[in-house]
Amino acid sequence: MTFTLRELAERVGGAVEGDGALVVARLMPLEEAGPSDLSFFANKKYRHAFEASRAGAVLVEPDEAVPSGRTVLRVKNAYLAFAKVATLFHPPAQAVPFAAEQAFIHPSAHVDPSAELMPFAFVGADAVVGPRCILYPGAYVGEGARLGADCVLWPNAVVRDRCRLGERVVLEPGCVVGSDGFGFAFDPEGEAGSGPRHYKVPQTGTVVVEDDVELGANTCVDRGTLGVTRIGRGVKIDNLVQVAHNVEIGPLSILVSQVGISGSSKLGAGVVAAGQVGVVGHVEIGAGAKLLAQSGVTNDVPAGEMVLGSPARSRGLALRIEATLSRLPELAKRVRELEKKLAELEAVPR
Amino acid sequence: MTFTLRELAERVGGAVEGDGALVVARLMPLEEAGPSDLSFFANKKYRHAFEASRAGAVLVEPDEAVPSGRTVLRVKNAYLAFAKVATLFHPPAQAVPFAAEQAFIHPSAHVDPSAELMPFAFVGADAVVGPRCILYPGAYVGEGARLGADCVLWPNAVVRDRCRLGERVVLEPGCVVGSDGFGFAFDPEGEAGSGPRHYKVPQTGTVVVEDDVELGANTCVDRGTLGVTRIGRGVKIDNLVQVAHNVEIGPLSILVSQVGISGSSKLGAGVVAAGQVGVVGHVEIGAGAKLLAQSGVTNDVPAGEMVLGSPARSRGLALRIEATLSRLPELAKRVRELEKKLAELEAVPR
Amino acid sequence: MTFTLRELAERVGGAVEGDGALVVARLMPLEEAGPSDLSFFANKKYRHAFEASRAGAVLVEPDEAVPSGRTVLRVKNAYLAFAKVATLFHPPAQAVPFAAEQAFIHPSAHVDPSAELMPFAFVGADAVVGPRCILYPGAYVGEGARLGADCVLWPNAVVRDRCRLGERVVLEPGCVVGSDGFGFAFDPEGEAGSGPRHYKVPQTGTVVVEDDVELGANTCVDRGTLGVTRIGRGVKIDNLVQVAHNVEIGPLSILVSQVGISGSSKLGAGVVAAGQVGVVGHVEIGAGAKLLAQSGVTNDVPAGEMVLGSPARSRGLALRIEATLSRLPELAKRVRELEKKLAELEAVPR
Known part of the structure; x- marks a missing residue:
């Protein structure tokens, strides 16, 4: 598949500067691209690579200086335009209507005939698999679970009983939706005085994953204890993330790898949690808040706020603390010095 | 299934205040409950929700004030009573004696006839699966592994060769028991002088998981290098936790999501490690110690102690440091001010 | 299988002190070993256990004092020698040439006849499985993926489409190679003005895993957006680690459990990242750098440097800061004291 640069400009919006008839055969990184x-x-850090690139054409944003003689496609957002062009070259896989003999479909399940079920995929009793879904080997759809249209369950992705996925939901390999929430009540006596134990709280709720959500490899979303754990429309979650029981993640939020959200916390729309962030239970994170990498969020965060550190503080204060910390050993020395000088002054007879 | 409030009081202990004849059909959160x-x-944070609730009845603890006219069931521990009532309404799934044709059972394995093996479950040579165990699709029981009675392996849970589970052990989806410990000896020369390499230390030990343990989704417990990694009776481990080779977790301990325990460390009974805690190798955590969220534990922790921070310090000191840190930039300014004033004083001719 | 101590000395290098004719039947930890x-x-922390041990013989390093009458095998590196002896006693499992009827092999795949494919293993179209590979149940080799000789995919390990493993690569259970990178471009308008969305950037690259790599249980390595994510020769990665798209890990590097490396970062040869370390995207970590546990690396790290803390600083500075922090509340008190005294001094009429 090839496109001229002019065709691409029409498809993704933008203006060609230079050779619009250039036939584009591939998308490549600046360093590896050829004529x-x-x-x-899209990332100013790579200006040098841009200038040195042998690429036939480059997507650039309106304000970028371009060396003379270079062909570029000016677009409002270079990364978004790149994503759209890449999708033209690599359209997402389409389901091939098919159920492998080695797949298992419970007689009471409803699998749309346009879905694709590979060997060792499992669909339990009363489950529903919507049109054009793709279930890779080892994918599991539990009893009474429902998948909307165009969902993809990569190998060994799990949707436990009664959980629901909207349309166009993607679960990367090993992702788990609907595992039991972590709820135990300490019972100091135990059954018939048998001694202390942690009594399991039945996790009878479910998970609702709305449309256009993507959940990363080996990410876990626990079901509600009562009620639901909800992943809002268009949310994107990276690998190895933990979402505990009864959490709500607002639409279009982003959770980067290894984030953990504890039970019953609510994230508003468009929240971003960077890598390895932890959020305690029962707090509210306002819409558009940004939780910077490795932060430990112990309290509510107002909408739009950026927080940093463990415990998390507003970004401004956290950065001032960090800057001072680097001089902390020296500060301690200066205090000692002050004490010495002051003692000398005090010793002067007046 | 329904119960009168009076019946529930008898079953879980406690005293009805109000309408004991109320027929209870469901358990619901305060906000969503109807008549x-x-x-x-159980959590004082939700008093407002309690007061506003339309619930027909509420489990409350002895010291709680109750608005007049409300029906409550007074119990010693509301969360525990809730768990017990929820178990009456939702008894745990029972195994349906059955081995799917599409399951694999090695001829030398012993699977109790009361166990339930779903399609794509695998039981290796010489393995033992006890009475009433449930193996979901993709569950794997390796060569010579043994499961006691009433274990549940959710989809794609793995018990590698020779590892042992006690009774009533639950592995959530994707949980791995018995992966190789992370042991490599640096070999500066390599085979026949082929250059440096990391020489793999054979991980010949196993894992022993005692009775009533629950391990979370995608949690990993490595086998011992020699000897065993041991998860004590009644331990509950959340999702995405790492337990390294030769670790010992004392009975009734709690490990919250994304905790990591490094090799050969020993946790006493009833230790609680909150989310994202890391513990280095070869340390001892005393019984009942509490490791607060995101702590990095680099040394032994005495029994009963609470620690916080990275590196972890006693909670009291850590909280004092945190409080001072918030004023650190201001403290630095005050030291500059002191230096200035002192210089002025010193400049005064005496 | 048994060896005399003298035979072991010959096999692994080293000198017997004491009874070279001792027949060794097992390797055991110091505390549990018998005659x-x-x-x-190998770890000086265990000298007491060494002195109290009932072991028939012990591997010790050249400079260790040995109580008289004890038989030891003196070796340059006790842990490496232990690993080599353990390998004699426990040679790695060999593939039994075999493809289970319940495995799935696409007609266009090439599986070497010496490989072992257990039930529920899956090999997709055009995939290649090299000589003596072992695929455990639930192992998945995607379309066009290639495994070199002697690879082991433990249960439910996943190699997605077009990714490549070198020779002797081991994937522990649940490990995922080639999941989609986490790349989304924010699209403020959406399709036909349907509103904001995160537009998925097609992840069209692959993963290259070089020879002698071992990847831990439930570890995730994302494919490149364009180009590759590369895990260098002899790298060892522990459980639950995240390696993002287009990362490069230099040969012989070590990533301990729960580490996360963000997109496009490059690690040189022999880098060590300890448990729960996070590295931001687009940075370079020089060869031989050591990232200490729970560090948050936000910038390039020069070769050979040790860093610590979040944000990570050079180890020396970080340790000085930590030491001062423990005295920070006291330091604040001293500053208050100074202010008081200075005010008194200033009040003195001169």
């Missing part, structure tokens, strides 16, 4: 490749320049 | 639902009020 | 067992003493 018939298109590349993109 | 024929039972709810519970 | 016909060999043990090892």
Whole structure:
């Protein structure tokens, strides 16, 4: 599949500067692109690579200076345009209507005939698999679970009983939706005085995953204790993330790898939690808040706020603390010095 | 299934105040409960929700004030009573004696006829699966592994060769028991002088998981290098936790999501490690110690102690440091001010 | 299988002191070893256990004092020698040439006849499985993926489409190679003005895992957005680690459990990242750098440097800061004291 640069400009919006008839055969990174490749320049850190690139054409944003003689496609958002061009070159896989003999479909399940079920995929009793879903080997759809249209369950992805996925939901390999929430009540006596134990709280709720959500590899979303754990529309979650029981993640939020959200916390719309962030239970994170990497969030965060550190503080204060910390050993020395000088002054007879 | 409030009081202990004849059909959260639902009020943070609730009855603890006219069931521990009532309404799934044709059972394995093996479950050579165990699709029981009675392996849970589970052990989806410990000896020369390499230390030990343990989704417990990694009776471990080779977790300990315990460390009975805690190797954590969220534990922790921070310090000191840190930039300014004033004083001719 | 101590000395290098004719039947930890067992003493922390041990013989390093009458095998590196002896006693499992009827092999795949495919293993179209590979149940080799000789995919390990493993690569259970990178471009308008969305950036690259790599249980390695994510020769990665798209890990590096490396970062040769370390995207970590546990690396790290803390600083500075922090509340008190005294001094009429 090839496109001229002019065709691409029409498809993704933007203006060609230079050779619009260039036939683009591939998308490549700036460093590796050749004369018939298109590349993109979206992160200013890579200006040098842009200038040195042999790419036939490059997606650039309106304010970028371009060396003379270079062909570029000016677009409002180079990364978004790159994503759209890449989708033209690599359209997402389409389901091949098919159920492998080695798949298991419970007689009471309803699997749309346009879905694709590979060997060792499992669909339990009363489950529903919508049109054009793809279930890779080892994918598991539990009893009474429901998948909307165009969902993809990569190998060994699990949707436990009664949980629901909307449309176009993607679960990367090993992702688990609907595992039991972590709820135990300490019972100091135990059954018939048998001694202390942790009494399991039945996790009778479910998970609702709304449309256009993507959940990363080996990420876990626990079911509600009562009621639901909800992943809002268009949320994107990276690998190895933990979402505990009864959490609500607002639409379009982003959770980066290894984030953990504890039970019953609520994230508003468009929250971003960077890598390895932890959020305690029963707090509210306002819409558009940004939780910076490795933060430990112990309290509510107002909408739009950026927080940092463990415990998390407003970003401004956290950065001032960090800057002072680097000089802390020296500060301690200065205090000692002050004490010495002051003692000398005090010793002067007046 | 329904119960009168009076019946529930008899089953879980406690005293009805109000309408003991109320027929309870469901357990619901305070906010969503209606006139024929039972709810519970266990976290003081939710007093407002309790007061506003339309629940027919609520489980409350002895010291709680109750608005007049409300029906409550007074119990010693509302969360525990809730758990017990929820278990009456939702008894745990029972194994349906059955081995799917699409399951694999090695001829030398012993699977109790009361066990339930779903399609794509695997039981290796010489393995033992006890009475009433449930193996979901993709569950794997390796060569010579042994499961006691009433274990549940959710989809894609793995018990590698020779590891042993006690009775009533639950592995959530994707949980791995018995993966190789992370042991490599640096070999500066390599085989026949082929250059440096990390030489793998054979991980010949196993894992022993005692009775009533629950391990979370995608949690990993490595086998011992020599000897065993041991998860004590009644331990509950959340999702995405790492337990390294030769670790010992004392009975009734709690490990919250994304905790990591490094090799050969020993946790006493009833230790609680909150979310994202890390513990280095070869240390001892005394019984009942509490490791607060995101702590990095680099040394032994005495029994009963609470620690916090990275590196972890006693909670009291850590909280004092945190409080001072928030004023650190201001403290630095005050030291500059002191230096200035002192210089002025010193400059005064005496 | 048994060896005399003298035979072991020949096999692994080293000199017997004491009874070279001792027949060794097992390797055991110092505390559990008996008179016909060999043990090892490699961590000085365990000197007491060494002195109290009943082991028939112990591997010790050249400079260790040995109580008189004890039989030891002196070796340059006790842990490495232990690993080599353990390998003699427990040689790695060999593939039994076999493809289970219940495995799935696509007609266009090439599986070497010496490989072992257990039930529920899956090999997709055009995939290649090299000589003597072992695929455990639930192992998945996607379309066009290639495994070199002697690879082991433990249960439910996943190699997605077009990714490549070198020779002797081991994937522990649940490990995922080639999941989609986490790349989304924010699209403020959405399709036909349907509102904001995160537009998925097609992840069209792959993963290259070089020879002698071992990846831990439930570890995730994302494919490149364009180009590859590369895990260098001899790298060892522990459980639950996240390696994002387009990361490069230099040969012989070590990533301990729950580490996360963000997109496009490059680690040189022999880097060590300890448990729960996080590295931001687009940075370079020089060869031989050591990232200490729970560090948050936000910038390039020079070769050979040790860093610590979140944000990570050079180890020396970080340790000085930590030491001062423990005295921070007291330091604040001293500053208050100074202010008081200075005010008194200033009040003195001069």
